[in-house]
Amino acid sequence: MTDSHTGRASPNSAVGARELTKYFDSLLAVDHISFDVEQGELFGFLGPNGAGKTTTIRIFMNLTRPSEGSASVYGMDTVRDTLAVKSVVGIVPEVSNVFPEITALSNLTFTGALYGLGRREGASRAAELLSMFGLEEYSGKKAGQLSLGLKRRLAIAMSMVHRPRVLFLDEPTSGLDVTASRSIREIVRRLNSEGVTFFLTTHNMEEANQLCDRIAVINHGKIIAVDTPERLRQAASEARAIEVTFDRRPTEKEESGLAGIGGISGTAEAGESYRLFTADPESTLRSLFIFMEKHDLRARSVNTPGPTLEDVFVKLTSEEQEVGSSQ
Amino acid sequence: MEAASSEVLLKKPGFVVGARKSWAIAVKDMKIYYFKPAILIFGALFPVTIFFAFMMGRDVKAVTLFPGLIALTLFFSTTTVAPFSIPWERMSRTFERLLFAPVSLTELAVGKTISSFVFGLVMSIVPLLIGVIFFGSSVAYIWALALGIILGNACLSNLGTLVSTVGSETPQNVMLLLNLVRLPMMFISGIFIPINQLPTWGRVISWFSPVSYVVDLLRRGLGFKDYFGPVISSLMLVAFGLAMFALSVLRMKSWNK
Numbered sequence: 001m002t003d004s005h006t007g008r009a010s011p012n013s014a015v016g017a018r019e020l021t022k023y024f025d026s027l028l029a030v031d032h033i034s035f036d037v038e039q040g041e042l043f044g045f046l047g048p049n050g051a052g053k054t055t056t057i058r059i060f061m062n063l064t065r066p067s068e069g070s071a072s073v074y075g076m077d078t079v080r081d082t083l084a085v086k087s088v089v090g091i092v093p094e095v096s097n098v099f100p101e102i103t104a105l106s107n108l109t110f111t112g113a114l115y116g117l118g119r120r121e122g123a124s125r126a127a128e129l130l131s132m133f134g135l136e137e138y139s140g141k142k143a144g145q146l147s148l149g150l151k152r153r154l155a156i157a158m159s160m161v162h163r164p165r166v167l168f169l170d171e172p173t174s175g176l177d178v179t180a181s182r183s184i185r186e187i188v189r190r191l192n193s194e195g196v197t198f199f200l201t202t203h204n205m206e207e208a209n210q211l212c213d214r215i216a217v218i219n220h221g222k223i224i225a226v227d228t229p230e231r232l233r234q235a236a237s238e239a240r241a242i243e244v245t246f247d248r249r250p251t252e253k254e255e256s257g258l259a260g261i262g263g264i265s266g267t268a269e270a271g272e273s274y275r276l277f278t279a280d281p282e283s284t285l286r287s288l289f290i291f292m293e294k295h296d297l298r299a300r301s302v303n304t305p306g307p308t309l310e311d312v313f314v315k316l317t318s319e320e321q322e323v324g325s326s327q
Numbered sequence: 328m329e330a331a332s333s334e335v336l337l338k339k340p341g342f343v344v345g346a347r348k349s350w351a352i353a354v355k356d357m358k359i360y361y362f363k364p365a366i367l368i369f370g371a372l373f374p375v376t377i378f379f380a381f382m383m384g385r386d387v388k389a390v391t392l393f394p395g396l397i398a399l400t401l402f403f404s405t406t407t408v409a410p411f412s413i414p415w416e417r418m419s420r421t422f423e424r425l426l427f428a429p430v431s432l433t434e435l436a437v438g439k440t441i442s443s444f445v446f447g448l449v450m451s452i453v454p455l456l457i458g459v460i461f462f463g464s465s466v467a468y469i470w471a472l473a474l475g476i477i478l479g480n481a482c483l484s485n486l487g488t489l490v491s492t493v494g495s496e497t498p499q500n501v502m503l504l505l506n507l508v509r510l511p512m513m514f515i516s517g518i519f520i521p522i523n524q525l526p527t528w529g530r531v532i533s534w535f536s537p538v539s540y541v542v543d544l545l546r547r548g549l550g551f552k553d554y555f556g557p558v559i560s561s562l563m564l565v566a567f568g569l570a571m572f573a574l575s576v577l578r579m580k581s582w583n584k
Contacts, residue, residue, distance in 0.1 A: 013386035061426070061427060062583060063423065063426055063583055064583055064584070065583055065584060083429040085428075085429065086427065086428060086429040087429045090427075093420070093423065095420055097356070097419065097420040097421045097423055097424055098421070099359065099421050099424070100419075101358070101359045102355070102358055102359060106355075106358070110351055110355050111424070111428070112350075113347060113348060113350075113351030114351060114424075114429075116344045116347065116348065116432055117431065118347075158424075159427075181472075183457075192491065194401055218580055236571075287555050288561070
């Protein structure tokens, strides 16, 4: 990906950042981040609220200028070549900022005009997008009257008017119900399969896991890991766990006894189940069964799930905090 | 860099494409804002009410009031649309939609100015027609009248754009600031009292108000004595307009720091 010696983007890079930094007065929002997104890739930017995800996207759209470093799209600098960059990227912000006072169709034709499409060309593209996004029946409806899910679909359609090669999605399913979220994810997958490169920010681990080819984990403005979801999970293999559901609720004394079983580094309740974190599930399982025998507890179910992306995220961010506090 | 396949990238962003983008922004504003109650109240009702409140009971011929009434209507209407639409769109974040697209800030400011210009143009023609049809106003120099209305609207619509970039992001605060600018300007621009009848300090200050030159051209156009003359008035309106436009674009540039 990035040539660490020269700091240059790889030839296949669609989106790149080099030592990108943003201060808001004394607040460091983005802290010297570098990454590359390859053409056709679905790249996730995963982090909690306030981690610097939206600021990064805003830098790519030149809505805010970097304090240090640079951001580029297809080799074009986002500050120096801002209009050329905007010609090849689309953006869907977290808030679907469609014009509520005009119809869905007018929103699309107006956006087309902003990208230099003529009237006939704009109308034809708008009709195509209304059909592609299942918005035909809402064409004449004012955008303000649409549901959140439909507004988000319209916002994505507006971002596609000029057939962008890169699409920035900021928290695409935030605030949407399950059906609308699923519909948005399907749209993202479809467009990605047609060759659109995606840069997607989310704090939803499952969404990142389902959609992304690679994920950058960002916290406090710093990228703390970039890899495929699978490799990130492997990297946190010590965060493996045993998930057990008992036939009755353990007493408080039994609960503290569970935490004291050899090899268990921590416990967590997950509904009726207990999650027992361990680096060595096999030996810990043996100790667990001895403990259950002793306390007359029976297991309704026992699983040894691999670490979830959430486990990875918690591990990585806690490691970062430890490093930060030790410095 | 791989050759970009986006259709738009293949188009050279020339003057015509830029003008089309500005016009699209203007038309969108016309659709959304022209009939908003706030625009109609501050842009149309407000100046007429102020004018009649000030003139009521004064022993003057109605026909002599029309240059001032037209100027006041023009002034208020053309400076209302942008100071409402820009903060409104910034507040609802739809303004970002314009910034997402490959639209330069100059094209954006031109679009906003056109929507103010057209509103002001239509609104200022209404009192002119009323004066001519019902009160016997006569057009002495149509070129001066046309210059006053066209240059006046073009110049003052930039004042509206400029104010909208200086104030906060809420329309209420920007409208408040706008009225803080507009109300004193009303009294030093020859709207109610001709400039040559103002005290010396008033005549000096009137040079700094672009509205003075609008009133001056309208007075000449409707056959009344002017103060600055059409050449100075026209040049001053062009200069004020260009300066305010440039400042507006500079202000907008500072938003993405």
